[in-house]
Amino acid sequence: MSKIANKQKICEVLMEAAKTDKDIVALCSDSRGSASFTPFAEQYPEQFVETGIAEQNLVSISAGLAKCGKKPYAVSPACFLSTRSYEQCKIDAAYSNTNVKLIGISGGISYGALGMSHHSAQDIAAMAAIPNMRVYLPSDHLQTECLMKALLKDEKPAYIRVGRNAVDPVYEEGKVPFEMDKATVVTEGKDAVIVACGEMVKPAADAAKLLEAEGIRVTVLDMYCVKPLDKDAIVKAAKNAKLVVTAEEHSPFGGLGSMVSQVVGRECPKKVVNLSLPDAPVITGTSKEVFDYYGLNAQGIAKTVKENM
Structure with missing residues (x-):
């Protein structure tokens, strides 16, 4: 069975949904390449926002777009998204119960040799401690697809952490037992x-x-x-x-x-x-x-x- 990085599957799901839903907006913090979101930026330039290396602005802009009726997906390395913009995640997204989906890419120790500055080993605890913030860590690209399709249907904030590399699938194509918020x-x-x-x-x-x-x-x-x-x-x-x-x-x-x-x-x-x-x-x-x-x-x-x- 093919190995696909979870972040790539996230982009594919959003690109398919963006064909008919023009309120979907993807935002990146100088990370479209590492996030596998270059195809989205190229195909839907009017539904893509590049903030540059400014994770705090990334989350605040996403919250503002959500309040205007858009459906923002803020994509950034988990190590920065969960620390540099923690206050914005807490206040602009969660406290306001705003429809912002925070996609933490290259989570955990995915960045390997770059060391502790690029590792996110605290993000589960940090994000889970915020009221109104849901936390998801899908195990393979098949489950990631199910999760993203489910998240497209709600209007609540969430933090989704995925790794950097393609991983061996846990499930079989077409046979993914998935129920939202159930193990x-x-x-x-x-x-x-x-x-x-x-x-x-x-x-x-x-x-x-x-x-x-x-x-x-x-x-x-x-x-x-x-x-x-x-x-x-x-x-x-x-x-x-x-x-x-x-x-x-x-x-x-x-x-x-x-x-x-x-x-x-x-x-x-x-x-x-x-x-x-x-x-x-x-x-x-x-x-x-x-x-x-x-x-x-x-x-x-x-x-x-x-x-x-």
């Missing part, structure tokens, strides 16, 4: 639960296969909807399992692991192990090299499950 069950088992989001879903699913070969049955939840968190899915999967493991491309604080731990601790107390990036500048390398180093791969996740069963 997707990738595999089912009674021994342990792995809750993952974004690019961690594929290695979590692969870890489940490795564990199954050793007689350990695991439920894998694709929690693409980090906020609103599908608490019911977590409780249903965890209540009869021996262990819950979370996997995320994020700091150990305030992200998916923290949220899942709160739910499990309150509803069905048992051991929760959080797999994440360290509370330190990560090593230099490609996404795969970084994930391998910190055990955020199939082998590392499977090892964590076995060690904590």
Whole structure:
């Protein structure tokens, strides 16, 4: 099956929708190339705004356009969108409950060798802490397509974080089980639960296969909807399992692991192990090299499950 970057699929969905909906506007902060939005800018120049390296203006202009009846999609590197323009995201988009979709591209450690200045390892916690702001991390281009089509139908603010590179698909073409704001069950088992989001879903699913070969049955939840968190899915999967493991491309604080731990601790107390990036500048390398180093791969996740069963 073909590998397509999630950001490319976002552009494709918006270009198709823009054919008939002239209120759709894409905005970039000198990032149309890295965001794969050059085709949109070329085909719909009157529905495209280039702000330059000005992420705060990007969000404020988007909010203004939304108040005028437009449907803005603000596309910018996640590391800058979630930090430089945090106040604008909080006030102009969320506090005003404005129809602004914030697309954080090259999220997590996608920029690899560029280091901590270009990594977004705090954005899940930061964006989820803002009232009215939804947070989504789709796992592959197929799920990204479903999510974007769903977001086109509502008028609420949201932050969508995707990686930089093409990733192996989790699902099959035409067979994507998707319900808005509901976790997707990738595999089912009674021994342990792995809750993952974004690019961690594929290695979590692969870890489940490795564990199954050793007689350990695991439920894998694709929690693409980090906020609103599908608490019911977590409780249903965890209540009869021996262990819950979370996997995320994020700091150990305030992200998916923290949220899942709160739910499990309150509803069905048992051991929760959080797999994440360290509370330190990560090593230099490609996404795969970084994930391998910190055990955020199939082998590392499977090892964590076995060690904590």
